Amino acid sequence: MAVLRLLSAGAAQAVCEEVIAAFERDTGHRVEAAYGAVGAMKARMVGGEAVDAIILSAQLIQDLVSAGMVAISSVKDIGKVGTGVAVRAGTPLPEVRTREALRANILAASIIVCPDPATATAGKIVMKLMERLGVASQVEDRMQFYPNGNAAMNWLSASNGNFELGITQNTEILPIKGVTFVGPLPDEFQMKTVYTAGIAARGAQPELARDFIRRLTAPEFQPQLRAAGYEID
Numbered sequence: 001m002a003v004l005r006l007l008s009a010g011a012a013q014a015v016c017e018e019v020i021a022a023f024e025r026d027t028g029h030r031v032e033a034a035y036g037a038v039g040a041m042k043a044r045m046v047g048g049e050a051v052d053a054i055i056l057s058a059q060l061i062q063d064l065v066s067a068g069m070v071a072i073s074s075v076k077d078i079g080k081v082g083t084g085v086a087v088r089a090g091t092p093l094p095e096v097r098t099r100e101a102l103r104a105n106i107l108a109a110s111i112i113v114c115p116d117p118a119t120a121t122a123g124k125i126v127m128k129l130m131e132r133l134g135v136a137s138q139v140e141d142r143m144q145f146y147p148n149g150n151a152a153m154n155w156l157s158a159s160n161g162n163f164e165l166g167i168t169q170n171t172e173i174l175p176i177k178g179v180t181f182v183g184p185l186p187d188e189f190q191m192k193t194v195y196t197a198g199i200a201a202r203g204a205q206p207e208l209a210r211d212f213i214r215r216l217t218a219p220e221f222q223p224q225l226r227a228a229g230y231e232i233d
Contacts, residue, residue, distance in 0.1 A: 004208040006033040007041045008055040010148030014175035039119035052203035058194040074199035076217045079230030085182040086166040086173045103133045109165040113152040116145040122168045170229035
């Protein structure tokens with residue numbers, strides 16, 4: 001039995017876990033997967049961690065291609081992901097469809113959770129949103145950062161406070177039990193991210209990595225990707 005080592009953006013965790021289950025069942029091989037903010041996952045690979053397949057934002061994958069760490073011929077786009085708002089399941093749904101409504105509800109929130117902007121794509125989008133709404137200084141003491149959106153949403157699902165908001169990428173909201181997807185950010189604040197998979201140039205299991213990425217990007221898997229929040233061209 002061989003082991004496929006996977007590093008992945010948190011935005012792809014739900015779909016990767018679905019593919020992993022089928023991959024392990026069909027092949028008899030095992031997958032060791034780690035999920036987190038794209039910057040942190042890239043840093044682990046650059047730092048020398050053993051990797052066979054990696055999933056990051058398209059720009060960071062291209063950085064690894066330029067560095068000779070990912071084979072350019074192996075690169076496959078998974079899909080595009082937007083950013084949305086979540087609340088704990090069972091709590092009232094705030095209005096977020098317009099700039100004015102979104103701004104008012106962000107200011108009214110007791111806590112706002114999101115991925116860490118130091119390393120996560122969604123965290124950077126959230127901080128840009130706060131700046132453009134002109135509320136960054138007003139909500140600074142109510143913001144809580146987590147290693148990725150999955151961790152932020154799990155905190156939100158277990159919370160018990162009054163009117164807490166979560167903002168992260170749609171694929172990190174929809175699979176989490178205990179939270180409700182309120183809706184996407186208004187179009188003027190969307191900065192959609194393309195997520196891309198690639199094979200490590202010096203990985204130990206290139207054929208297994210190729211099979212895994214083929215399954216993840218296959219036409220027959222697109223309904224699962226869309227259900228998870230991906231936009232497929």
